[in-house]
Amino acid sequence: MDGYYAFMLIATAFVLMMTVPALALFYGGMSRSKSVLNMIMMSFISAAIVGILYVAVGWSMGFGGEGTFFAPPFELFWLDGVTTDSYIFVMFQMTFAIITAALISGAVADRMKFSAWVLFVPLWALLCYFPMAHMVFSCTDDSLICGRIGAQDYAGGTAVHINAGVAALVLVLLLGKRVGWPKDKMRPHNLTLTMLGAGMLWLGWYGFNVGSIVFGGESPEADMAQFFSETGRTFANTTLATMAAIIGWLVIERLLHGKATSLGAASGIVAGLVAITPACGAVDIEGAVAIGLIAGAVCAWAVGLKFKLGYDDSLDVVGVHLVGGIVGTVLIGFFSTADGAGGIDGVFYGGGADSLVDQVLGVLVAVAYSGIVTLIIGLAIKFTLGLRISEEDEVDGIDLSEHGETGYDLHTVGGGSSVLAASTSSEGAHK
Amino acid sequence: MKLVTAVIKPHKWEDVREALETFGVTGMTVSEVSGYGRQKGHTEVYRGAEYDIALVPKIRIEIVVDDNDCDDIVGIIVKTAQTGRIGDGKVWVSGIETVIRVRTGDKDEAAL
Numbered sequence: 001m002d003g004y005y006a007f008m009l010i011a012t013a014f015v016l017m018m019t020v021p022a023l024a025l026f027y028g029g030m031s032r033s034k035s036v037l038n039m040i041m042m043s044f045i046s047a048a049i050v051g052i053l054y055v056a057v058g059w060s061m062g063f064g065g066e067g068t069f070f071a072p073p074f075e076l077f078w079l080d081g082v083t084t085d086s087y088i089f090v091m092f093q094m095t096f097a098i099i100t101a102a103l104i105s106g107a108v109a110d111r112m113k114f115s116a117w118v119l120f121v122p123l124w125a126l127l128c129y130f131p132m133a134h135m136v137f138s139c140t141d142d143s144l145i146c147g148r149i150g151a152q153d154y155a156g157g158t159a160v161h162i163n164a165g166v167a168a169l170v171l172v173l174l175l176g177k178r179v180g181w182p183k184d185k186m187r188p189h190n191l192t193l194t195m196l197g198a199g200m201l202w203l204g205w206y207g208f209n210v211g212s213i214v215f216g217g218e219s220p221e222a223d224m225a226q227f228f229s230e231t232g233r234t235f236a237n238t239t240l241a242t243m244a245a246i247i248g249w250l251v252i253e254r255l256l257h258g259k260a261t262s263l264g265a266a267s268g269i270v271a272g273l274v275a276i277t278p279a280c281g282a283v284d285i286e287g288a289v290a291i292g293l294i295a296g297a298v299c300a301w302a303v304g305l306k307f308k309l310g311y312d313d314s315l316d317v318v319g320v321h322l323v324g325g326i327v328g329t330v331l332i333g334f335f336s337t338a339d340g341a342g343g344i345d346g347v348f349y350g351g352g353a354d355s356l357v358d359q360v361l362g363v364l365v366a367v368a369y370s371g372i373v374t375l376i377i378g379l380a381i382k383f384t385l386g387l388r389i390s391e392e393d394e395v396d397g398i399d400l401s402e403h404g405e406t407g408y409d410l411h412t413v414g415g416g417s418s419v420l421a422a423s424t425s426s427e428g429a430h431k
Numbered sequence: 432m433k434l435v436t437a438v439i440k441p442h443k444w445e446d447v448r449e450a451l452e453t454f455g456v457t458g459m460t461v462s463e464v465s466g467y468g469r470q471k472g473h474t475e476v477y478r479g480a481e482y483d484i485a486l487v488p489k490i491r492i493e494i495v496v497d498d499n500d501c502d503d504i505v506g507i508i509v510k511t512a513q514t515g516r517i518g519d520g521k522v523w524v525s526g527i528e529t530v531i532r533v534r535t536g537d538k539d540e541a542a543l
Binding site for chain 2: 267307
């Protein structure tokens with residue numbers, strides 16, 4: 001299994017890249033120019049904080065033993081008893097914890113105190129993500145979502161995307177709307193960054209999905225055969241679903257709003273990746289294309305919900321991650337095939353509704369757990385440290401008030417920009 | 432002396448500058464500005480949310496000219512910047528009392 005080990009080294013680095021810098025760029029480009037650094041910093045600081053906390057207790061809570069909600073936190077405290085030849089699996093799971101926390105940041109753009117975020121992230125990882133990772137990924141017999149309910153989730157539709165999406169919704173309800181939303185203009189300030197980030201997320205997602213293989217362990221030969229067949233399946237499904245979701249999103253966008261946009265394509269990429277995350281091992285390539293198309297179309301519609309319902313989810317974490325995560329997790333109940341990783345036929349393959357019921361139960365548990373725990377953490381911070389920066393700081397720009405920096409310096413004398421800069425430089429000097 | 436101020440479409444600025452230089456205008460002040468007239472703005476749609484972008488980017492040119500050249504210069508700007516479509520901009524002329532060249536202290540016509 002030398003090849004597998006080498007692959008995990010690369011997969012782990014890829015998933016870390018999904019947060020720094022892919023997600024940071026994806027979100028940074030969509031934010032306003034006065035908030036871009038804060039947006040990026042929320043991802044970077046999540047990596048720093050969650051990473052160290054994961055090594056301290058995260059691995060132990062997730063994979064250190066039995067438990068319905070979480071394993072004993074101090075069994076493998078600070079990797080005590082974990083040999084270095086297993087470190088790469090700790091690191092791989094660590095990168096999942098990091099990106100899940102960072103995903104939430106898109107919802108709270110422009111207005112959350114950096115100190116409140118720095119406090120929220122470790123509390124949320126500790127109380128919400130580490131337990132959810134145990135419930136879904138550890139899959140001991142008594143773990144709630146995988147062991148007891150038996151819902152299929154290959155790489156984290158519930159633990160990562162539904163978890164982060166629900167947390168985002170709870171947090172924006174506690175934070176309130178940005179000053180001027182939805183009346184004021186809050187369009188993305190740099191979509192080239194967003195396109196770059198979306199493309200890098202797609203690349204990194206191969207580490208995320210394909211690296212999530214869990215071996216049967218019956219014999220080295222059987223594991224090797226599983227490695228070859230299953231990684232091909234998850235790689236192909238991840239690719240095809242993402243492609244289908246771009247098309248799904250752009251078609252709905254063209255029909256509803258008249259134009260196929262670059263932001264729509266970037267959003268379709270992420271929606272497709274989110275939806276195929278739980279399903280990439282369970283379905284065949286037709287199922288992957290169907291899930292991608294459905295997720296792209298549904299999410300393109302779902303990002304409009306915030307205007308109808310009045311919650312200011314700045315960069316659509318709810319519309320893309322919560323909705324996409326639910327779509328992917330539930331559709332496993334229809335599209336799952338017995339040749340897949342779970343060995344279960346879904347509704348469309350003659351397997352009846354049992355799997356569908358398990359998937360829906362898994363979603364409900366994830367929504368309820370994340371919702372309740374995030375609400376408690378959010379309320380605790382709101383009534384102690386406070387969640388929001390002042391209105392004045394928000395209007396002036398959170399980059400300046402929280403970090404003392406500005407993202408761009410385009411207006412200095414002599415710096416110039418666009419038309420004039422091109423003209424004066426071609427003339428060599430001012431007249 | 433007159434101050435000629437023109438607000439024109441950005442893509443016409445190079446043509447106008449060349450035409451004025453050919454006529455003999457030796458200097459001008461140019462700025463990138465935003466505004467709107469009858470053209471109004473435009474709408475952009477991001478993830479289904481429609482934004483009215485009220486301000487349109489324009490170039491503003493300011494030239495202080497001799498009374499005798501004023502009509503010619505205004506004519507050149509209007510002719511060169513014209514596309515015939517809405518949003519071509521405006522040119523206006525105002526009177527100037529005095530002009531001083533900072534380097535030499537020359538006054539009025541000598542300072543142009």
